Amino acid sequence: MVRDRTWRDRRERKGAGCLVRALLLIVALGLIAGGFAAFWTGSAPAVTVKSPLKGIGRKTPVQVRIDDPGRLEKVRVELVQGADVTPLAERVLTPRPAWAVWQKTEPLELTVQVGRDTVRGLRTGDATVRATAERAGALLRRPAPVVAEIKLPVRLAPPSLGVVSTQHYVAQGGSEVVVYRVGETAVRDGVRSADWWFPGFPMPGNDKGLRFALYAVPFDATDAAGVRLVAVDDVGNEASVAFVDRFFPKPVGKDTIQVSDAFLNRVVPEILGNSPEVPDQGSLLANYLKINGDLRRQNARTLREMGAKSTPRFLWNQAFLPMQNAAITAAFADRRTYVYQDKPVDQQVHLGFDMASVERDAIPSSNRGVVVLARYFGIYGNAVVVDHGYGLQSLYGHLSSIEVKEGQTVERGQTLGRSGQTGLAGGDHLHFTMMLQGLSVTPVEWWDGHWIQDRLVRKLGPALRLERGGQAPQAAAN
Numbered sequence: 001m002v003r004d005r006t007w008r009d010r011r012e013r014k015g016a017g018c019l020v021r022a023l024l025l026i027v028a029l030g031l032i033a034g035g036f037a038a039f040w041t042g043s044a045p046a047v048t049v050k051s052p053l054k055g056i057g058r059k060t061p062v063q064v065r066i067d068d069p070g071r072l073e074k075v076r077v078e079l080v081q082g083a084d085v086t087p088l089a090e091r092v093l094t095p096r097p098a099w100a101v102w103q104k105t106e107p108l109e110l111t112v113q114v115g116r117d118t119v120r121g122l123r124t125g126d127a128t129v130r131a132t133a134e135r136a137g138a139l140l141r142r143p144a145p146v147v148a149e150i151k152l153p154v155r156l157a158p159p160s161l162g163v164v165s166t167q168h169y170v171a172q173g174g175s176e177v178v179v180y181r182v183g184e185t186a187v188r189d190g191v192r193s194a195d196w197w198f199p200g201f202p203m204p205g206n207d208k209g210l211r212f213a214l215y216a217v218p219f220d221a222t223d224a225a226g227v228r229l230v231a232v233d234d235v236g237n238e239a240s241v242a243f244v245d246r247f248f249p250k251p252v253g254k255d256t257i258q259v260s261d262a263f264l265n266r267v268v269p270e271i272l273g274n275s276p277e278v279p280d281q282g283s284l285l286a287n288y289l290k291i292n293g294d295l296r297r298q299n300a301r302t303l304r305e306m307g308a309k310s311t312p313r314f315l316w317n318q319a320f321l322p323m324q325n326a327a328i329t330a331a332f333a334d335r336r337t338y339v340y341q342d343k344p345v346d347q348q349v350h351l352g353f354d355m356a357s358v359e360r361d362a363i364p365s366s367n368r369g370v371v372v373l374a375r376y377f378g379i380y381g382n383a384v385v386v387d388h389g390y391g392l393q394s395l396y397g398h399l400s401s402i403e404v405k406e407g408q409t410v411e412r413g414q415t416l417g418r419s420g421q422t423g424l425a426g427g428d429h430l431h432f433t434m435m436l437q438g439l440s441v442t443p444v445e446w447w448d449g450h451w452i453q454d455r456l457v458r459k460l461g462p463a464l465r466l467e468r469g470g471q472a473p474q475a476a477a478n
Helices: 001-040 261-274 282-309 449-465
Strands: 046-050 060-067 070-080 083-090 106-114 124-137 146-154 161-163 169-171 173-184 186-193 196-199 210-216 228-235 240-241 246-248 254-259 327-330 336-342 343-350 354-357 363-366 369-374 383-390 392-400 414-420 431-434 439-441 464-468 473-475
Touching: 001 146, 046 146, 046 169, 060 146, 070 106, 083 106, 106 124, 161 228, 161 240, 161 327, 169 173, 169 431, 173 186, 173 228, 173 363, 186 210, 196 473, 210 431, 210 449, 282 343, 282 383, 282 392, 282 431, 369 392, 383 414, 439 473, 449 464
Parallel strands: 169 246, 254 336
Antiparallel strands: 046 060, 060 106, 070 083, 070 124, 124 146, 161 173, 173 210, 186 196, 186 228, 228 240, 327 354, 336 343, 354 431, 363 414, 369 383, 383 392, 392 431, 431 439, 464 473
């Protein structure tokens, strides 16, 4: 009996000890949890501020990136210049619970535009773009915010820009040249004409600020209001000058093209077979409209890209040649309406001259240059493009055969191939056009030695000299 009581007493004391230890453990865990809740605020996020530009000008982008922003309440971006603080952006956030340490949040990225256009009172000197990330606090602790900043110089003056040449007379769809002087801070200069950009190039000689640009007025521009000489520095400050003295609008030609089933059966399968980028639309007419529209625009983009890669020197040395003994069957910039079964189905602009003589006639290069395209080329069928330098190129389309290769230097009058009716051609002929930076311009000016003398040579001087006799200009490379 005594032995049983002793065993029960020991067991009760042991149970009581376990209970005490359990209570102590609970209290300890509670203290730890309480301390965590009172003081733990989570890890600090990484904040970076950077800009792709080396200063602040007209509109400078500044990027702010915050890695693991889950415990943030607010992000502020400010511009600080002296005692002036200008708010640029603010983002209020909902922080995750401090105990949810396993939850990760995607980086937060903000881009602000800083410059003369966005900050009132901005002045020349230094300025700081500051990003402040305010962290969520605990019961008894408020952590310090995380601050990152970038210091940039403020430059508000655009590059100097002045027109040197005179008598800038240009026609709708035509070309011209301007000579100008630009300041040392310019990193990009040239002529902006509507949606087109014509870059500037250095004039020969030791004057580094003296430059020229061949430019054009698009065929669909009815005035020269959108033609301006432009210089931009590395922080986006822009100088802009109007310089066109006289503008000559050109009447719009109109033409109607009858689209027959026989024509569709001849041209559509050929073009689709040579243009894998064009998906089959399921019918001849639908395919034709896809070719006449989308493929035409795609070809235009390719020509624009080729123009941007033109050799920066004059490659030609005489006035440009038209196709000899040929009748002009379609003019430049005619607005064409395409009619199928007595119904208008499409409208496009014909950007070139159609010239025809005899079938498979020899097609001469209009001037000296380098072949940059010699292959089947969408709506133009078998085509050749010759680069004449400084963005000036000539295109020869619908050829039955090609007799030159890409990269080959050709001379004025050299045979490039034979006329034909490949691509969107209704019969044997040559589609010819001149292009400046990929923009089709009227070739008539370039066929005229007097126009070249008066409009180009007179302004470019040593950069472009006439041969003896005065009819053919000879170009000197820069």
